[in-house]
Amino acid sequence: MTLTALIADDEGHLRAHLRGKLERLWPELLIVAEAANGIEAAEAIARLSPSVAFLDIKMPGLSGLEVAQGIETDTRLVFVTAYDEFALDAFERAAVDYLVKPVSDARLGRTIERLRKALQDAAPLPELAQLLSRLTRGHQPRTENPGLLRWVRASRGNTTSHVPIQEVMYFQSDDKYVVVHTREGEHLIRTPLAELIAGLDPEVFWQIHRSSIVNMEFVAGTRRDESGRLLVRMRNSDTELPVSRAYMHKFRQM
Secondary structure, eight states: OOOEEEEEOSOHHHHHHHHHHHHHHOTTOEEEEEESSHHHHHHHHHHHOOSEEEEESSOSSSOHHHHHHTOOSOOEEEEEEOOOHHHHHHHHHTTOEEEESSOOHHHHHHHHHHHHHHHHHTOOOOOOHHHHHHHHHTTSOOOSOOSOOSEEEEEETTEEEEEEGGGEEEEEEETTEEEEEETTEEEEEOSOHHHHGGGSOTTTEEEEETTEEEEGGGEEEEEEOTTOOEEEEETTSSOEEEOOGGGGGGGTTO
């Protein structure tokens, strides 16, 4: 089996630097794509399903953490980062590897050995949801009011409404906005999902994808499609929402 990789970094010379080292230290690895931002990286991973993705954490469009939250393939992740000691410790404990810029031959060599072993042994993929959520929250501004949301102020056409939080079936990011789906229709808000989830009851609202948060009171069940992808079925609706790999463990008891 050919091992393949993607390199994502918004700085071209750093992509070239890492590619050169990989070609020298891991010659059997085929670099199938490079990405200059998070959106390109997410699209390439979904299209190519590389064995490994080297993701810079700070990228335009989507961060490396946000890209990771949306991955539905069996791609192994290596974050390229300048994170602090807390984050590095979290990566180690979650069995997700990382590289600190500038990447040294010795550190990259250890990463390569770790990846080779995991891929050869078909080791189970780490559960990333808790780690990614923890790291993402660590880079969000703290709010002075840690209480849970009781309603969201959302727009529908020219009308702005206060939508009670218990009436929200699911939230889904859509370009510049987040769409608030209720039985009565759709509303728009500008609050990013990463900030929104901090004000939601985690027992009721589950993030299932980088772009989706569902109200479990409106979830009818789950199913797998022909490709094995897990889908959440919404109650009294034809809507099905994909669950990314990072969040699949939440549904194992359902």
